[in-house]
Amino acid sequence: MRFAFSPDQLAMQTALRALLEKECPAPVVRAAWTSDTGHSPALWRSLTDFGLVGLTADAAHGGVGLDELDLVLLLEECGRAAVPAPVLEATAVAAPLLRDAANDALNARWQPALASGEAVVTVGLAGSDFVVAANVADLVLLERSGELHAVPAGALTRTAQRSVDGSRRLFTVQWEPSAETLVADGEVASRAIAAARDRGALAAAAQLLGLARQMIAMTVGHVTVRKQFGAAIGSFQAVKHHLANALVKVEFARPLVYRAAYSMARGDADRSLHVSMAKAQASDAAEVAARAALQCHGAIGYSYEHDLHLWMKRAWALGAAWGSAAQHRARVGEALFGG
Template structure:
């Protein structure tokens, strides 16, 4: 029992943090809002240079061959930087899905270009008809009645669905399943789809942790500088207690997220419940941080010019991605109340007795 990250894992996190602080400042994020696709192939190449798209791609396909336990800290940094390039669908979901499909031809065709930063993949979420970043994807992983399909972009028709978060582009997809695109059917398709959902939700939850941390940091900075009644407003207990509450929510959500990373990496029986708890708690921490941060920034935070809403909108967006809070709450409650035996508590190991 050692519930902590290794020095190497922390080092990777710091490396990514420093990289994003330099290459993905808020000016870059806001600049992308104005471009036609919202996405930057140049920036994606830089991400590929430090290995991010290939984090979960096995080494024999040119990736880093890491696990979700390594990757979860990277996604915290993605959230901190409000980086909205399609790292979740491509790196966190599609790469392991292709690896686990057992389809060697598919893996040989797609994993090397994913790791090299030369291919983007969009993935349909079982919980929503909206597919983010489908317009820049080379491949779409879509679900049909007969199974999962890996479909080239030119075989689908996309309809843009403008989103409240200018950092993302959403689409609905019209397509006809073709036998030659099917990569899994029956129980295998269900299994892959569930694993994809859990991986996507985990990566979002980690980003929500980073988003929450950033919002707290911005609010502490602002309330320590802004003076009213002759003192910094952060010296008032009403403001302190708001931010202390965020810190409590953040730290307990973090424990769930780090445990869920372990559960996904080791594919434990309670994996899905653990992921739902991570997504619920991190999502709520981030949403609460968005509201409280806006409140303590006062009218200034209510302007388009102030950067606060970059992260506020990320908090809103991430809450809806890969299963909104209500969906995960329903899944958790189902595991507790509708199964013959409720889910097992951590530590109370069932192996004894």
């Protein structure tokens, strides 16, 4: 029994954190809110060059070929920096979904493009009405009636659905399934899609950990310098206890998220259950952290100019995306109680 990451996995995390501190400071996040597409080609290029975008893409097709356990710490870093880019959709979900469901020709066409940053691939699976980043995607993997389809962006009719998080560009899409768009059906499709849904929930959970930890860090910074009654407000017990409560929630969500990544990577029989535990706990933790952060910032945190809301709104969005805490607990409840 060894519950720890490898030196390589930790080194990648450290390297990505350093990259994001440089390439994705808060002004970059904020700029994505008001840009035309919400997408920064320069940031996407950096993430691609780092190897993040193609991390899970098939090694035989130009990808790095790593798994969920290698990815989870990197997704946490993306959460920490509130990265405004579809890493979850492209890297955590789309690339493995293509690998699991698509034939060689399709993989040969799209995996190298995805890994090289030449193409953005996103997903729209049943259970969600929205497709993230459909405006910048070249290909969208879509589920309908148990079938998986790959639809070129040009064949979609998109309707923008504005998110509270201005960097998340959501769309409802209309499209026509055809023999040409069909990737897989039957058992192959349903298994691949179920795994994709678990990967999405896991990736959201990992980002929520990073978002929550960063909101706590921002708040620690604020309450250490902000003085009232002649003292740093962080010296008051009421403030300390808000932050301690938030930290407890986050630190006890963390091992569930890591265990879910391990179980997904190993194909453990209970992996879906482990993912649900992780997502439920991470969603709740981020919510608690956001509340504590806002309360301890006071009015400055409520201002649009302050960066806290960029993180908080991402946490709200990801808390509900890929299944809310309540939905995931219901899935655990079915396993414990039946039906």
